[in-house]
Amino acid sequence: MSSTAQAMLALARRDLKAALRRWGELGLPLMFFVIVVTLFPLGLAPERDLLGSIGPGVLWVAALLASLLALEGLFRSDMEDGSMEQLILSPQPLVLLALVKALTHWVLTGLPLVVLTPLVAQAFYLPANATWILMLALLLATPTLSLIGALAAALTASLRRGAGILGILVLPLALPLLVFGARATDLAVQGQSAAGPLYLLAALLALAMTLAPLAIAAALRISVD
């Protein structure tokens, strides 16, 4: 195994271990997601038609906000304890290390969200096939969200109160995900083919995977300077 691959694995292992030891922090965005989603059926009239029509939109907005909540900690501990300096100074390409950090973050925050979705989708009377499409769409959109979010987190890593700016940076960039994601779910609810928006989500993921790590690496270098 090449030494770069070995270092990437070591970074993923370290991030997973450190995050699992602070598991309380991991649960927070998920709890937020579940609570926000269940507030809507409670606050609105519990009518099947109403909830069915707003459900996809509400689920997507809640997923977006929940992932925003998890972003702040992405580079914070590395910046505070000086690990970021060592990552930048290491002989490994920083672009690949940035990609590993963003994807590890997705495994820790995005993937559990996808797994939780069928549970909360019940609150909106989402039919089974639409739930599958929703999960598939989230599976394609959440890694993109992690990559965009990692870029924003890298840009604001050296700021003391970067959390507020994070939302302003991430949400406009995440708009295409919301549009195509909610559309795919909507089409599935109406019993139509959701292939179009799903392909677009996959294309956005491919774009983010190739371009975002370059930008994240550049932003991290600036933040540490």
Place this chain on the structure above:
Amino acid sequence: MLEISDLAVARGNRALLEGFTLRLAPGDLALITGPNGAGKTSLLRVVAGLSQPAAGVVRWQARALLPGDPEYSQTRIYLGHQAGLQADLSVMENLRFLIELQNSEFRCEELAVCLGDLGLAGAEHVAVRALSAGQRRRVALARLQLTQASLWLLDEPLTNLDADGQALIAAWLGAHLRAGGIAMIASHAPLASSAPGRCVQVELGT
């Protein structure tokens, strides 16, 4: 061979260093002193490659440094004010990660011996959170022994260390220089090393 020629370092709009020139051959030690704010840390960060100089070049083995140069990254080690250790991970997990990141091979026995020298025998599985500031500094310094770096860039390495710890680092430094290594150290405390090579005193801010 480390060559710094005509280097200018600025922090924000403030120029800290101008026309700084230094040549270090194998076995040489540069001790950087100066009052607070004189630019000791900024100079080391530029040489390490964390910051860009305002002007001038740093050459390693007669080659000008580019950001993220993999060959240079493997031969130099930089220890800053922050130890680079994750509080939630154990001593061994932290060091293993930092060493694998450096493309060096990690050996458990080597770590055990090194921790023994540092007075931390048997502390492999203790979380860094549970260590004192001096112990954390010792763990960070263990990297000097566990990687084969030929250029040491140390920023206040003796902070929080007791007399024994300081003597140990001086001994390590002596061995490193005798083996043909180069070191650039910013320190307030005098570092007594039994080095055979040149010891260049650089006083900044005068």
